[in-house]
Amino acid sequence: EKGYYDKAVYHFQQAVEKAIKAVLISLGEFKKTHFVGDILIDKLQRIELDPAWKDKLHDIAKISDEVEPEVTWSRYPGIDAGKLWIPSEEYSIDDANEIKEKSEKVIRIANDFISWWFRL
Secondary structure, three states, rough: OOOOOHHHHHHHHHHHHHHHHHHHHHHHOOOOOOHHHHHHHHHHOOOOOOHHHHHHHHHHHHHHHHHHOOHHOOOOOEEOOOOOEOOOHOOOOOHHHHHHHHHHHHHHHHHHHHHHOOOO
16 A cells, blocks of 8 residues: 555565475475575475375476566575666566465465375
8 A cells, every 4th residue: 555565575575485485494404595486496306205296396486486586686685787776666567466476376386285295
């Protein structure tokens, strides 16, 4: 309502990151970083896992890779192509809605995987 789309984008990125970290921790992997998509992709290449789950987890890892730059772009001013980038002026409701949909997918798949993994 207030137009804080940059803040929404940041928090949706954080939701993606935390969901991916939950999957990684379930698989015995933890790294202290915001950039976890490639870590999950690498882990999936090194483990035996039901192919259907591998495909789903690979999909959410790719989403993580896509949204990871938002951890800084959505919070800090910067220079992009010689122009000052002010997050509160650059993000729109469409940007927020796009990452919201991606984060919902990641959270849903991560929750389903963790329930399956731990037989919950």
